[in-house]
Amino acid sequence: MEVLAEWERRLVAGFIVNKFRGQASLLESAHTYVRDHTGRDVFGVIPYLSNLGLPEEDSVSFKKGLFNREKESVESVEIVLLNLPHISNFTDVEPLLDEPDVHLRVVDRAADVGQPAAIILPGSKNVIHDLEYMRSEGFFQVIRRASEEGCEIVGICGGYMMLGRLISDPFQIESKAGKVDGLGLLPLETTIEKEKNLIRKRGVHNPSGCAVFGYEIHHGISTEAERPLIRFEDSSACGTSSRDDRIWGCYLHGVFDADEFRRWFIDRLRLQKGLKPVGRILAPYDLENAFDRLADCLRENVDIEGVYRLLSL
Template sequence: MSKRQPRALMVQGTGSNVGKSILTTALCRIFLEDGFRVAPFKAQNMALNAYATRDGLEMSRAQALQAAACRLDPDVRMNPILIKPTTERQSQLVVMGKAMPLMTWSEYNELKPTLRPVVQEAYRSLAEGVDLIVLEGAGSPAEINLMAHDIVNMAAAEMADASVLLVGDIDAGGVFASLVGTVALLPPHQAARIKGFVLNKFRGDRAILAPGLDQIRAITGRPVVGVVPYLERLLLPEEDSVDFKSGRMPRFKKKGAAEVLCRIAVIDLPKVSNFTDLDPFCVEPDVEMMILRPGEALEKEGRPPDVVILPGSKNVAEDLHLLRQHHFDRALREFVSGGGEVVGLCGGLQMLGERIEDPHQIEGNRTPVLGLGLLPIRTVLEREKVLRLVAARHLISGLELRGYEIHHGRTEAAACHPSFVQISGGIGRSTPRGPMQLGWMNETGHVWGTYLHGLFDDDPFRRWFIDRVRERKGLPPLKEIQATYDIEAMIQRLAEVVRKELDMPAVYDLLGMVGGGNGNHRMAGL
């Protein structure tokens, strides 16, 4: 570690999807507002939502969001190891932003001794430029079958000499047992790092909760330093697909919202990735989002969708096979012939084509697979991954927007119309044959796809897209932007709520900080 090691606070959880990432994001912004140079860190993340950095490397979308909370550029040192499950047995490992060949979990565990120094160096280097680091754990630190190979929970806390806040999801039930059980299962020297608890996703009467808070302190000797409410209208990008797989897609109704809705169906693929591309539609007053699983009819409640979107996939061949098993290929062709619109994003774009080849077994597929045949394009998965931020122009609307690419595929489309073209050289590294064309469409423009992630974050383009659907339905276009998808505003709102609900003086005390008031804390001994 550097001579001047920063203070470190770690957010761990009683399990997955309890709110670790969101709380880490909030704390990053709070510490920044209080005058500290702060950075996030997660040693190992297992997620299919990824982000391309400015220098052409790959990291978790969650740590990219936390970097935004710190008003820093996303940096792979914040997430040195990313695991992207590809099959039931194999995953792609991304180390310091660079993809490695597929490996099994046992192969990964054998590799871990060589990865510990990578994690330590990433942390050391990141720590040199900041006053405070907020670390995030993964799953639960009390998975006793995994403790021997741990590099992301208590091992990371020990590396950083971090105090730990343990988060539990009270909405799911059993939170007090989960908190006590986690402490009980940890070795005493590791349990000693847990300085307090945070209850997340609370809704109800605080007075009824109060006796439980007193009792858990009496049992464990640790206080509950905050009770964070269930935030109904928070739409920050998710780290994993737990909520998406549950079928929960929030919709924020606004005053004066249109009575007639545009229905957009998103197909839930087993290896769905970067599904957060669709989050911005949830803020639109005239859009109804629904999640459609293979085997379900396109029509729900007697009404078909207006648009079907195929999101990204980490295993295009397997997901295509499932779609065919449930006759979705036939259903989509009939949908298009009836005037419906089909959109493919990244892996979804590849599925729309005629053929996908994987000669290097990037996704573990030995033989070429036939696509859905809705676009005359062919894709070959190459060893080197395209990773870059790009500016693009949409050729039909003429709108310019920014996004990012993360894909192994090189797509050839000699007989297909381009839909998006690159208007900058791209920020970051890419394959020498990286395409100037970023997407393609059929003659009517009702079947199209793109490699551009984040395109619907752009408010003017999203409104243009929705208005075109409205016109197809015989409705007048609204033209003016109806809703703003503003991640910065969401981070700010989250931080305000968490600051109000957390005992921040207690948090600063456990960090060894003295003083009080925003911006007036200082670190003892530094």
């Protein structure tokens, strides 16, 4: 409050202490101090909730190794996620973390890719710069070789654009390069436009017949595929795949949130490894339960009636 301008202070109605580790009653003297010096009440203390089950809000925890997990089962399939300098929407792979037969590795160096069952190229806040980073760090050769050896290659949004032949940036939104070559693993070309697409989508993943859902948020516009990967409810389409469907990508963030599709994807990787497919959902990904748990915690630890009075409810 001390560093805020007066008009900013008037916007502050009170305080809530968040992610507190310890005994909340020990803060009573601190609450009194805050009230005496600011004239605002503390409406509650939210305890730190471990394993809440909600996606991370930024990349800080991800960069610190949040997704790095030990291999739990010998009958698991290994999936590698490339840790790009400008990675975005890394939460697309969070549903895979709960699958008992998936070992997800986050990789920073081409030499550490190894021989996984699948490699995922994630979204990026600067596709062209990350593409050049991958080229200079040797990821191009590693990914192409892995593809030739039967590894499944997946690109989501920015990663999808990278799988194509060419990315054009005529308005220099991401780079002054104008045009850069992609990995050339899919027959598509992308143009980065001024306007950003932002829309929620539901549809069907054509190779599996499974329902998928999520959202699109991107500047890129890619050439239409002869065999679109996903057909949406509004009759639009998205995504491209190779003839054997082992290389594929789409703009749909959250594609792995759909339980049936995620299990289909994992079981196909199991078959490739010589393992028997599971054929049933092992780890339902349901954010509603996590939201309900958080809401219950708020009701228990916050003066909700006081908040309602502030809102004149």
